[in-house]
Amino acid sequence: MPVAQYFIPFIPYPYKGEEIACDLCGCSEFEVICEHDRRFKRLRTVACIRCGLMRTHPMPTEAEIIEYYSSIYRLDYGLTSSKPSRRHLNRARRQATDRMNLLAPVLKPGARILDFGCGAGVFLSHAKSAGFKTLGIEPGTPFARFGREEFGLDIINDIWENVEVPGEFDVITAIEVVEHLRRPVNAMRWLRDKLAENGVIYITVPNMLPSDKETFRLFHFAHLYQFTPKTLEWAGAAAGLEPDPRFEPDGTKIVFRKASKGEELPSFDRNHGEGLQEQYPKASVSAFLINGRWLQPMKNRLTKTIRDTIG
Numbered sequence: 557m558p559v560a561q562y563f564i565p566f567i568p569y570p571y572k573g574e575e576i577a578c579d580l581c582g583c584s585e586f587e588v589i590c591e592h593d594r595r596f597k598r599l600r601t602v603a604c605i606r607c608g609l610m611r612t613h614p615m616p617t618e619a620e621i622i623e624y625y626s627s628i629y630r631l632d633y634g635l636t637s638s639k640p641s642r643r644h645l646n647r648a649r650r651q652a653t654d655r656m657n658l659l660a661p662v663l664k665p666g667a668r669i670l671d672f673g674c675g676a677g678v679f680l681s682h683a684k685s686a687g688f689k690t691l692g693i694e695p696g697t698p699f700a701r702f703g704r705e706e707f708g709l710d711i712i713n714d715i716w717e718n719v720e721v722p723g724e725f726d727v728i729t730a731i732e733v734v735e736h737l738r739r740p741v742n743a744m745r746w747l748r749d750k751l752a753e754n755g756v757i758y759i760t761v762p763n764m765l766p767s768d769k770e771t772f773r774l775f776h777f778a779h780l781y782q783f784t785p786k787t788l789e790w791a792g793a794a795a796g797l798e799p800d801p802r803f804e805p806d807g808t809k810i811v812f813r814k815a816s817k818g819e820e821l822p823s824f825d826r827n828h829g830e831g832l833q834e835q836y837p838k839a840s841v842s843a844f845l846i847n848g849r850w851l852q853p854m855k856n857r858l859t860k861t862i863r864d865t866i867g
């Protein structure tokens with residue numbers, strides 16, 4: 557597959573995909589939310605009529621996803637060599653400290669921590685240094701290898717569907733991971749089953765509520781499902797999870813615990829996806845380029861890159 561097709565703007569991504577039903581509620585009806593992504597490429601995002609969960613349509617097949625990750629994703633994340641970039645690691649260090657602080661109330665001595673999609677293992681290396689027992693799952697081979705070699709971590713290098721993990725965990729984290737998965741609710745259910753009785757799962761995903769950003773700038777080919785605070789909470793409920801009341805809800809960053817009532821699909825009292833497209837402002841990619849509105853986001857991105865590289 558020519559790699560360039562992933563980068564040339566205005567043309568579709570080189571994939572065929574397949575029609576699927578919503579992973580949260582099983583409904584197949586949808587409304588179109590947007591036809592482009594942040595790279596100005598053609599990419600259709602739809603919202604499930606019933607629950608409002610958004611997804612890429614058609615959904616890339618498993619094989620197409622593997623193709624994408626083996627060619628493009630590594631380029632995108634500075635993984636053209638065998639190790640993550642300094643920029644990536646600096647950012648991950650900052651985020652690891654924040655995550656340890658947030659979870660401190662439930663990190664009892666000797667706690668077992670599973671990081672689902674652990675990347676290069678920066679968070680787990682912090683946790684291990686603090687005396688916790690750690691395990692990572694990471695499908696990306698260069699990341700997994702780096703985490704093992706650099707930090708001496710125990711990391712399983714595979715997709716979650718193939719993984720069997722021993723025992724239960726007091727804390728599970730899945731940071732910006734489930735939106736990349738074709739079956740996010742299934743993955744959350746699988747994680748719930750790995751949870752110790754009073755354990756917690758911290759799940760974060762990008763917040764896709766409408767904002768003043770041009771709508772197409774929300775979307776990214778690697779993100780197969782698009783959550784809002786409500787649909788993330790509902791996905792948790794469908795997987796047998798509920799927000800843990802000890803933690804303040806923070807948009808699409810939720811600390812869950814096992815739900816006392818087990819798995820429960822919310823009773824959708826109305827069609828939450830109907831009319832959703834009107835809440836997402838229509839924006840033309842060409843107008844965005846012509847009027848120079850791209851300058852500010854580009855400047856912001858550059859500033860962040862410089863900070864993360866030097867920091």
Ligand SMILES: [Zn+2]
Pocket residue numbers: 578579580581582583604605606607608609
């Ligand atoms: Zn749905």
